[in-house]
Amino acid sequence: MRLPTVLIGRYIPVDSIVHRLDPRAKLLGMIFLISAVLIVPNLLFYLVPGLAIFLLMFLSRTGFKIYLAGLRSLWFFLVFAVLVQFFSSSEGEKIFWMITDRAIWSAVYIMLRLVLIILLAENFSATTPPLLSARAIESIFSTFGARKIGHEIGMVMTIAMRFVPVLALEADRILKAQIARGANFERGKFFDRIRALVVIIVPLLISALRKAEELAVAMEARLYTGEPPKTRFKDIKWKPMDTLYVLLTAGVLVLVLFGRYFVDGVFQYGS
Numbered sequence: 020m021r022l023p024t025v026l027i028g029r030y031i032p033v034d035s036i037v038h039r040l041d042p043r044a045k046l047l048g049m050i051f052l053i054s055a056v057l058i059v060p061n062l063l064f065y066l067v068p069g070l071a072i073f074l075l076m077f078l079s080r081t082g083f084k085i086y087l088a089g090l091r092s093l094w095f096f097l098v099f100a101v102l103v104q105f106f107s108s109s110e111g112e113k114i115f116w117m118i119t120d121r122a123i124w125s126a127v128y129i130m131l132r133l134v135l136i137i138l139l140a141e142n143f144s145a146t147t148p149p150l151l152s153a154r155a156i157e158s159i160f161s162t163f164g165a166r167k168i169g170h171e172i173g174m175v176m177t178i179a180m181r182f183v184p185v186l187a188l189e190a191d192r193i194l195k196a197q198i199a200r201g202a203n204f205e206r207g208k209f210f211d212r213i214r215a216l217v218v219i220i221v222p223l224l225i226s227a228l229r230k231a232e233e234l235a236v237a238m239e240a241r242l243y244t245g246e247p248p249k250t251r252f253k254d255i256k257w258k259p260m261d262t263l264y265v266l267l268t269a270g271v272l273v274l275v276l277f278g279r280y281f282v283d284g285v286f287q288y289g290s
Contacts, residue, residue, distance in 0.1 A: 029145065030144065030146075030148050030149065031085070033079070034080075035078060035079050035080040035081075036078050036079075036260075037080075037142070038146045039260075040260065040261055040264055041155075041256070042147050042152060042154060042255060043159060043257070044257070044262075045143055045147055045264075046143070046152070046156065047159075047265050047268070048267075048268035051265075051268040051271065052271060053139060055271050055275040056132050057132065058276065059132075059279075060279040064278045068275065071268065072139050072142070075142050079145065079146050081142075081145050086138055089138075089141045090134065096133075097130060097133055100133055101126045101130055104122060104126035105122050106118070107122070149180060151255065152180070156169050156172055156176065157173045167246065178234070186226075186227055189226050190219060190223050194219055197218050197219060
């Protein structure tokens with residue numbers, strides 16, 4: 020048994036166009052693209068944000084295999100979301116048992132949305148260092164006069180994202196240690212295997228609490244008070260390329276909005 024790779028929260032240092040973009044531009048672009056994915060009117064228009072996201076993945080030069088590994092790590096979540104859609108709608112013509120044609124289309128839509136959003140989140144975390152992500156959130160909130168709130172939200176999100184790969188590695192270490200002690204997670208009935216996971220979950224929770232306490236002590240030792248710093252060792256600068264990127268991602272959103280309100284859909288289920 021081997022735990023799947025987790026990419027969200029892991030920065031991959033590569034020299035690429037996407038890596039060199041201002042983190043504020045990448046954050047705004049991600050918001051625009053996620054909004055476009057959520058309001059897509061039909062299957063045809065999924066090509067618009069989909070191609071934009073795959074272009075980002077290609078330009079980031081991090082490799083498509085990494086993104087596929089990240090999707091594999093969330094397969095259970097994706098399957099669960101699809102099953103919920105299968106049995107949550109009773110409208111439409113019945114295809115099999117309680118499953119209707121509308122439920123199938125809804126499942127297709129939710130699957131596409133989740134996959135594209137996960138790929139976009141993976142791309143953002145792989146191309147943006149955690150500290151710069153926090154800086155981007157703080158800077159955007161500062162524009163609206165809420166710098167302190169932005170700093171706190173950015174710090175919380177950064178720490179949470181950084182804990183994802185750390186806990187994944189810790190879970191893998193605990194799993195290997197339990198297997199070395201003779202634990203077997205691949206035999207027995209389904210519920211027996213679920214109960215066997217207790218020997219992983221309990222040590223993992225204890226380890227997470229210990230790491231959180233160590234982080235809190237380290238932050239206090241460095242006199243962290245939650246106040247945003249008055250100066251920066253290295254400031255982030257907005258470039259013409261960042262403006263172009265934001266305009267292009269905003270254009271994707273505008274195109275999807277145009278398709279939603281002015282173009283007749285070809286597959287209306289799930290819109």
